[in-house]
Amino acid sequence: MVRQYGRAARQLWECDMAFEALSKTPASLDELRTRVFYALQRHPLCRQVEFDIVSTPRTRRTNWTVSLQTVQPGALWTAHEIVADIQEAYELDAAA
Numbered sequence: 001m002v003r004q005y006g007r008a009a010r011q012l013w014e015c016d017m018a019f020e021a022l023s024k025t026p027a028s029l030d031e032l033r034t035r036v037f038y039a040l041q042r043h044p045l046c047r048q049v050e051f052d053i054v055s056t057p058r059t060r061r062t063n064w065t066v067s068l069q070t071v072q073p074g075a076l077w078t079a080h081e082i083v084a085d086i087q088e089a090y091e092l093d094a095a096a
Contacts (some may be wrong), residue, residue, distance in 0.1 A: 026093035029053050029064075035090065036066060039082050045075035047080065055092055064092040 027035070032053045032066075040046040050070035056063055067084045 024091040027088060027090045028093050032090060032092065034066060035086055036083060039086060040079060043078055043082065045072060047077060048072060048077045049079050061085050062091060
């Protein structure tokens with residue numbers, strides 16, 4: 001019984017990963033950089049944020065991250081939320 005549950009859980013996890021990978025829009029590093037830049041510029045606290053897009057090994061959620069380099073103390077959580085929303089919608093294109 002335990003084995004059957006483990007196999008079913010693994011199949012569900014694999015299906016979830018496949019669905020998540022299919023549901024994200026592929027984008028190049030330049031496209032991601034542009035999207036993050038304009039999203040941060042729309043918020044008054046985040047206009048001075050300096051960042052870089054970094055390719056990472058694929059995880060369950062994403063294959064890229066943002067390195068926030070210069071952030072005002074009051075803008076940290078807002079910038080983080082903006083980046084998280086973009087990460088949920090886009091994945092780094094494998095050809096990029």
